[in-house]
Amino acid sequence: MSLWEYAxxxxxxxxxxxxxxxxxxxAAICVSVGLTWGFFGTPEDFRQGxxxxxxxxxxxxxxxxxxxxxxxxxxxxxxxIRRHHVSALAAKAAAPVGMTMTVIALVTGAxxxxxxxxxxxxxxxxxxxxxxxxxxxxxxxxxxxxxDDPDTAADLTSVxxxxxxxxxxxxxxxxxxxxxxxxxxxxxxxxxxxxTVADVFFYPLLxxxxxxxxxxxxxVLYRTGTEIRLRRTRALLARQGRxx
Amino acid sequence: MIALLRxxxxxxxxxGGGFGLGLAFFLIVTILVPFSVGPQSDLLGTIAPGVxxxxxxxxxxxxxxxxxxxxxxDGTLDLLATAxxxxxxxxxxxxxxxxxxxxxxxxxxxxxLGVMLNLAPSGFVWLVSSLAVGTPALSVIGTFGAALTxxxxxxxxxxxxxxxxxxxxxxxxxxxxxxxxxQGLDPVTSLLLLGGITCAxxxxxxxASAAVLRMTLR
Numbered sequence: 001m002s003l004w005e006y007a008x009x010x011x012x013x014x015x016x017x018x019x020x021x022x023x024x025x026x027a028a029i030c031v032s033v034g035l036t037w038g039f040f041g042t043p044e045d046f047r048q049g050x051x052x053x054x055x056x057x058x059x060x061x062x063x064x065x066x067x068x069x070x071x072x073x074x075x076x077x078x079x080x081i082r083r084h085h086v087s088a089l090a091a092k093a094a095a096p097v098g099m100t101m102t103v104i105a106l107v108t109g110a111x112x113x114x115x116x117x118x119x120x121x122x123x124x125x126x127x128x129x130x131x132x133x134x135x136x137x138x139x140x141x142x143x144x145x146x147x148d149d150p151d152t153a154a155d156l157t158s159v160x161x162x163x164x165x166x167x168x169x170x171x172x173x174x175x176x177x178x179x180x181x182x183x184x185x186x187x188x189x190x191x192x193x194x195x196t197v198a199d200v201f202f203y204p205l206l207x208x209x210x211x212x213x214x215x216x217x218x219x220v221l222y223r224t225g226t227e228i229r230l231r232r233t234r235a236l237l238a239r240q241g242r243x244x
Numbered sequence: 245m246i247a248l249l250r251x252x253x254x255x256x257x258x259x260g261g262g263f264g265l266g267l268a269f270f271l272i273v274t275i276l277v278p279f280s281v282g283p284q285s286d287l288l289g290t291i292a293p294g295v296x297x298x299x300x301x302x303x304x305x306x307x308x309x310x311x312x313x314x315x316x317x318d319g320t321l322d323l324l325a326t327a328x329x330x331x332x333x334x335x336x337x338x339x340x341x342x343x344x345x346x347x348x349x350x351x352x353x354x355x356x357l358g359v360m361l362n363l364a365p366s367g368f369v370w371l372v373s374s375l376a377v378g379t380p381a382l383s384v385i386g387t388f389g390a391a392l393t394x395x396x397x398x399x400x401x402x403x404x405x406x407x408x409x410x411x412x413x414x415x416x417x418x419x420x421x422x423x424x425x426x427q428g429l430d431p432v433t434s435l436l437l438l439g440g441i442t443c444a445x446x447x448x449x450x451x452a453s454a455a456v457l458r459m460t461l462r
Contacts, residue, residue: 135409142405146396155459156392160406163388163452167410170441174413177437178420 007084009228016221023218030211034060038204054112056205060212062105065133068098068216072140073165076158086224088154089231091161092144093223097216099137106130125176132171136164150231245329245337252341266303266346267353273299274357285362292361293371293422299357300350300375301382301415305407307346308386309393309400311338312457316394325461331454339380339387339450347379363426370425374438378418381442384449385410391453395460414441 006012038056075091078084109127110120121127143160147153277295278288315321324334354375355368363371389407393399417438424431 132409132412135405139402139406139409142402143392146393146399146402152395152459152462156456159452159456159459160392163410163449167413171409171412171416174416174437177434178416 004082004084007082007086009086012086013225013228016225020218020221023214023221027211027214027218030207030214032211034204034206034208034211038201038208042200042204051112051115052201054108055201056208058105058108058112059205060209061101061108062130063209064212064216065098065101065105065130067213068094068101069133069136069161069165069168071220072098072161076161079154080158080162085154085231086228088158089227090220090224091158092154093227094216094220095137095141095144097219097223099134099141101212101216102130102134102137106134125172125178128175129168129172132175133168136168140164245333248324248329248334248337249341252338253344256341256345264349266307267349269306270299270303270350270353271357273302274361277361289362289364289426292358292363293367293426294419295361296354296357296363296371297375297378297415297419297422300347300354300379301411303350304342304346304379304382304386305404305411307342308390308407309403311342311387311390312394313390321394321457322461325458331457332450335387335391335453335457336384336446336450339383339446339453342387343380343383347375347383350379351375364428366428367422367426370431370435371422374418374421374425374431374435377435377439377442378414378421381414381438381445382411384442384445385414388449388453388456391457391460394457414438417441 006015035056039053042053044050044052072091072094075087075094079088079091106127109130113122114120140157140160143157144153147156274295277291281287281291312321315324325331327334351372354371358368358371386407389403389410392406393403396402417434420434421431421438424434
């Protein structure tokens with residue numbers, strides 16, 4: 001019994017079909033509990049008023065936007081090293097989800113920034129890094145669409161993902177060098193184990209983050225299944241066309 | 245390698261193959277800037293380093309799809325891929341010839357255009373050195389983009405979409421050197437970081453470019 005067994009599409013689809021109902025249910029519960037608790041069950045911040053509540057959308061979306069790219073990076077590496085098709089298709093499936101998360105983070109940030117910073121957009125390092133991340137997602141998806149041969153497309157996008165990761169990290173630090181920030185520091189600094197958010201805000205945020213993570217997982221499994229079936233359909237159609 | 249370099253340079257110079265095209269584009273962009281922002285000389289002086297860097301970057305980008313596309317169409321790339329010379333080396337030479345025909349003329353033309361944009365006198369040395377250090381990185385990264393999209397029909401726009409985000413760090417540090425130089429601040433840190441990016445991309449990107457080119461040619 002090893003993880004690589006699930007590189008077999010049949011096994012993968014079987015497992016994903018069994019797991020998905022639970023994942024969807026857990027994601028729905030966590031997201032709705034997190035958001036309801038966050039929106040209605042927490043006090044207003046004494047300086048930010050009710051605008052603080054957008055954090056329950058903004059932070060989890062931003063978290064998943066970065067982690068989605070990271071997952072694509074791992075999946076691309078697995079494809080390049082072990083040539084498992086499921087892995088390449090999972091990376092393909094994750095990209096639009098990650099891009100949506102990036103857009104949610106950017107849009108909610110702008111909505112929050114307008115009353116708080118007095119501007120929809122500032123060329124702050126974090127905002128700019130996210131915009132660059134958005135461009136990387138866009139390029140990645142466009143490359144998938146542009147190449148006809150699926151294996152070549154998987155190869156090319158995998159390398160793009162690797163190179164893009166290096167440049168995304170580089171851009172992050174370059175951007176910080178270029179302009180000092182307006183954005184506040186991280187809400188949940190994992191490295192130090194500390195916390196810059198009070199407990200009342202933190203627990204609903206945590207639930208919401210877990211919910212977004214589960215939602216991402218469920219969406220990726222679902223979309224990967226779709227991609228696998230799409231490829232099977234194409235193979236069937238090609239066979240029919242050849243026989244006829 | 246030298247034969248390949250000579251061939252590429254000769255093609256660029258003789259057959260109307262893009263030599264001077266990037267330069268002309270750079271010239272026109274820079275001349276258009278005062279029309280769009282107005283002729284106030286202090287404003288032009290402030291934005292001159294950024295405008296010159298952006299112009300140089302776009303001029304590099306413009307000439308990228310000629311870098312491999314013609315060789316791909318007539319089969320030269322297939323020969324290069326099977327030649328005893330490693331594909332990594334061949335692509336490095338391609339990037340070098342792209343830099344010699346596009347980057348180097350831009351570096352040489354930049355001071356003249358700097359005068360037209362009223363760049364501060366202290367900025368000229370730093371503008372030229374930042375372009376000289378930074379444009380090789382643009383060529384090498386661009387070669388990767390060209391290799392990535394060479395098999396795609398009408399891939400020019402896609403290549404811009406893929407390459408432009410990769411240009412961000414180079415542009416930031418390059419324009420920072422020129423800006424700080426023009427304002428009389430110390431630009432050495434940015435210049436060293438820019439040099440670091442250039443060295444790293446020259447060392448590593450040919451491997452990525454050759455890898456994707458092999459995938460396309462397979």
